[in-house]
Structures are given as structure tokens and as C-alpha cells.
Amino acid sequence: MVLPKASRLRTATDFSEVVRRGRRASRSLLTVHALPGAAGVPARAGLVVSKAVGNSVVRHRTSRRLRHLLLDRLAALPAGTRVVVRASAQSGSASSSALAGDLDAALGAALRPRTPR
């Protein structure tokens, strides 16, 4: 999809594990699933952009935008964390800056410990 090979989720097992067991946080344009993992391996991420988002051209443009946004943020995540970002139906018509806002907000919420303070 996206990033350097080492930073991608590449198997269906990875995806279903993160989506099922990870912490979830939603904003209007997207949903973030995050699952902490063992230190030592780099953080990895994957995208889910369904047909609801639009036709092939729209889907690819959306995932490219999300990919570049994700790339900037991946280094800041705790090592071993696995993240799945799901684009919502409205994301197809959203600008990059709007996507960035929602991504930051959702990522922050998903990474916060389950019992804050």
C-alpha cells in the first residue's frame, strides 16, 4: 500500500488481530485501531478503504493521502505498535488537512492508556 515494506501490515491475520483486539477511536472521516506490541520492531500500519468511499480513482487518492500523513506520524508511535486506519464514506471528498486533523485526534485517543490517570 504505502510505506516502506518494514512499516506495513501485510497479512490478513495482522489486520483482523488489530481490528478485533486493538483500541478503537473514531472521528467523522476515519477510524483508528491501535494495538501495542513488543518493543524492538518498528511500528507498523495498514489502511482499509472500502468501496463506500468511492470509485477506484477516489479510493486510491484517499489512501495515498492517508499514507503520506501516516508516514509522518509513524516514527512517533511506541515501537511495536500496530495501527489500522479505516476510511469512512465521507473521506473521499475530504481535503488532506481535514484528514490530518481527524487522524491526529483519533490516533491520540486510541493510544491513550485505557485508564487515564
Place this chain on the structure above:
RNA sequence: CGAGUCGGCCGGACGGUCGCGGCACCCUCCAGGUGUCGAGGAAAGUCCGGGCUCCACAGGGCAGGGUGGUCGGUAACACCGACCCGGGGUGACCCGCGGGAAAGUGCCACAGAGAAGAGACCGCUGCCGUUCCGCCCUCGGGCGGGACAGCAGCAAGGGUGAAACGGUGCGGUAAGAGCGCACCAGCGCCCGGGGUGACCCGGGCGGCUCGGCAAACCCCACCCGGAGCAAGGUCAAGAGGGACCGGUCCGCCGGUCCUGCGCAGGCGCUCGAGGGCUGCCCGCCCGAUGCCUGCGGGUAGACCGCACGAGGCCACCGGCAACGGUGGUCCCAGAUGGAUGGCCGUCGCCCGGACCCCGGUCCGGCGCACAGAACCCGGCUUACAGGCCGGCUCGUCCC
């Protein structure tokens, strides 16, 4: 110059910055570095045709499907070219699911009397009768005209319809009719000429005349085996079982190697289960550590296929053309949770508004199409903001 017609092409440009994938080289591999390449005319719809792969060979008949003017082009086609025929246009040119309706069956709504060897509603004509009017009269009647009823004849005219069983004229008749004749149209047959052919041109004869739908069944000619790159192949892994080694609290735990899942039921091993050759029949092939069913469990990874090809460009030659031949030259995406990009700026184009000496300036705009390769080619079809170029035709004006 205006109007039109046909065809070809482009489909944002430049810069900054941060990134991704393939290949080559450097480096011991990874990482990293350098260089280089990286979406479309439709990549789309997946509608045809092929290459390629597997099904033993890719067989016969029936069924089924497809194509449908002719001659070419091609690997092939439902595609392309030229031509023929029919229709439209002054013309360039356009349109066409373009074999057979005289082999058979069927259908032809509504309207209409009648819709295929049909029909008689209005109408036209004759005969007979009733009745009315006019005239003549030797008062018995006669002649002429109208209306109505019956019988018979007709199909010219009206009317219905998308379509009504040839058209015009003359003869003919009670009225008419291809009933007869002339010419024309159509159909069939024959002869001559031209063309590879569809077909065209000319002449003669015939009976007079025959409707449309084949994207209704059907008939004729020709073509078609099936599945598809998740094709197909190599390797790894795996549940279970076995052997060995080590540890042990004697329950077991860990490691290495070999094999490549277990259980139940059924059918079979040349007198053959089952499978393959699309369906059926024939014919044929494979076939025993096998096949089928149920239950439980495991693996869902890597590589090859996979990008040098019916390839692009240029020149010359052959051909009206589609296209072919020869020579030169170039290497041009290859991902696999899926690269080919994100953000910013300048310019260009478009839309709206304002100013303004009709051409510019300024401001605003989430305005700049359709759309993203997935085994590869040849087509078709569909979508598309805006723009460029050329051929030809008609009209007008000037030389």
C-alpha cells in the same frame, strides 16, 4: 469569409520539498548509496477474437451456440478496407442484425365490410314490385323522373389502415373488371455483353400481378471442445505418527531427523469403483498406496509463470485502401493489503463580478473532464472539461 461533412491528435506546464516500487551497479547479505525507468486513450465495461497453460489425442453423430451482400486484410474475429444493393441529402457524405417469405407453420394491434388466393359498408348497374310527381291519351293505359323493399351482377369511385391483391390511357360493358390492347412498374425464364464476385447494362418471351414480419418457429451456408494466470509449475510450512538425544518432581517437557493429517462408513482392484474427452449416444483414454460421503483438524507463505512483444518509431517498395514486405533504430510499468505519489508555489485555461476609451487590469472560485495497469495482445462499446490540426463539399465576394 460563412455553413457543413469526414478524419487525426492533445488532454495541463514548470519549480521546490518530503516519499514509494522495479531493474542495473557498488557494498559480504540486510541496511545503505549511485544511476535509470515507472498509468490510459479509454488502463473502464468484460461484449467478441487470439496467444499462453492444463485437461491423453482434441474424434464422429445428435443437441446447443454463433455469424449472415461480395471480394480482400488479419494469428483470429461479431473487427477493418474497398466495392455492390436499398434509403436520405444540391453536395462532401451519411444510414442498414443486408441469406431464404414461390418449403411449411404462425402472427399482423387499433380502425375497417374485408389483413392473404380476402372482402361488399357507402356506392354503381339490371330485373321485378309498391308508391309519389310530371306529360300524353282512343280513359284500358303509355312515356319520363324520384323514393323504398326484394333478387341478381360489379369492384371503378368513396371510406379505414403502416399495409387493401399493379399504374395511366384506349377499347369494352347494363354497370364494371388484365376482360382485351399499348406503354410503364414488378416478378420469373432465356440470350448477348461487362465484372474475381456481390451485381450491372442491353434484348426477347411468359402468365397477368404474387403484401409485411425470419430480433416468431423454421430452412440454407459457414464457423465453434472445456476451463481459465486463483491457468499451471517449483519449494517451504503444517496437524498426526515414528525413531533418536537431552532433561525429569517419572505425569511429562524440549530438541533433531524421517514420513506428510486422523477417525468412521461405503464402493472397488482387469468380470473394474471412479474419473476425463462441455450435455446425450457412439467411440476412446486414464485407472488401484484408488475413489466417494460424513465428522474433526492443519496450511492461506516464497519463487517461477511475468513482460522482447502478432512491440514502438523512421525510411523505401507493393496495394485505391485495410494491410503487407525489406532495411535501420529503440527497450518502453510490473505492484501483490497492491508502487507510479502527498504538500506548497508560479504560470496557463474556464466561470462569475467590478473597473474600463472594446482591449486589458484587478478581485473571487474545495472550477480544470472521464477515469487507475494486475498474464499479454487485436477489436468493439461506453464515459470525457477544454483545445489543436488537416482533407473534402456547398454558398458568397475578389483577382
